[in-house]
Amino acid sequence: xxxxxxxxxxxxxxxxxxxxxxxxxxxxxxxxxxxxxxxxxxxxxxxxxxxxxxxxxxxxxxxxxxxxxxxxxxxxxxxxxxxxxxxxxxxxxxxxxxxxxxxxxxxxxxxx
Amino acid sequence: xxxxxxxxxxxxxxxxxxxxxxxxxxxxxxxxxxxxxxxxxxxxxxxxxxxxxxxxxxxxxxxxxxxxxxxxxxxxxxxxxxxxxxxxxxxxxxxxxxxxxxxxxxxxxxxxx
Numbered sequence: 001x002x003x004x005x006x007x008x009x010x011x012x013x014x015x016x017x018x019x020x021x022x023x024x025x026x027x028x029x030x031x032x033x034x035x036x037x038x039x040x041x042x043x044x045x046x047x048x049x050x051x052x053x054x055x056x057x058x059x060x061x062x063x064x065x066x067x068x069x070x071x072x073x074x075x076x077x078x079x080x081x082x083x084x085x086x087x088x089x090x091x092x093x094x095x096x097x098x099x100x101x102x103x104x105x106x107x108x109x110x111x112x
Numbered sequence: 113x114x115x116x117x118x119x120x121x122x123x124x125x126x127x128x129x130x131x132x133x134x135x136x137x138x139x140x141x142x143x144x145x146x147x148x149x150x151x152x153x154x155x156x157x158x159x160x161x162x163x164x165x166x167x168x169x170x171x172x173x174x175x176x177x178x179x180x181x182x183x184x185x186x187x188x189x190x191x192x193x194x195x196x197x198x199x200x201x202x203x204x205x206x207x208x209x210x211x212x213x214x215x216x217x218x219x220x221x222x223x224x225x
Binding site for chain 1: 121144146153154155157158161203205210211215217218
């Protein structure tokens with residue numbers, strides 16, 4: 001079974017703090033994705049990576065950056081957290097099946 | 113602009129009846145469509161998919177129908193069970209998109225006893 005894990009289930013940070021969210025997949029998947037989920041807005045793509053050290057902006061990259069130094073690990077960085085970044089953050093990866101993404105359990109981030 | 117739309121934010125159905133969740137899309141380049149199910153405090157899990165070359169795909173209680181001319185797909189759950197209560201997301205992918213998906217806003221399904 002594919003397993004995608006995220007470093008924290010719940011996180012509370014203060015405005016202005018630097019925040020790291022980490023995602024690890026164990027199936028040697030090429031593509032990894034970071035989304036945020038907000039009520040009424042669905043899942044919105046922040047960044048994705050199709051290979052080590054490769055990244056592309058998604059639909060809402062502002063205020064975020066990413067790092068992919070190893071194939072299994074994809075990190076999302078909030079350089080200076082703001083209250084409007086309070087959200088559920090979801091990491092996903094894809095393998096050989098077209099488009100089918102496997103998701104981690106999510107990190108509920110609250111910025112106060 | 114919202115390329116994948118789920119116009120019903122919520123749906124309530126009685127146990128044993130059919131649940132029909134709808135999804136509309138605007139981008140004719142989409143060639144693959146998926147449904148995901150999400151419980152609170154968990155990540156979405158893949159449910160069923162359909163390629164644009166088909167108009168129906170069935171897996172147990174779940175059937176997805178695709179109407180390309182109307183740019184519309186629907187998920188049918190028969191019979192509905194209380195464990196089906198969750199948020200359902202429709203998603204679409206297109207060639208050359210790097211396996212990226214565009215998700216709808218979700219429909220909260222509640223199956224009542």
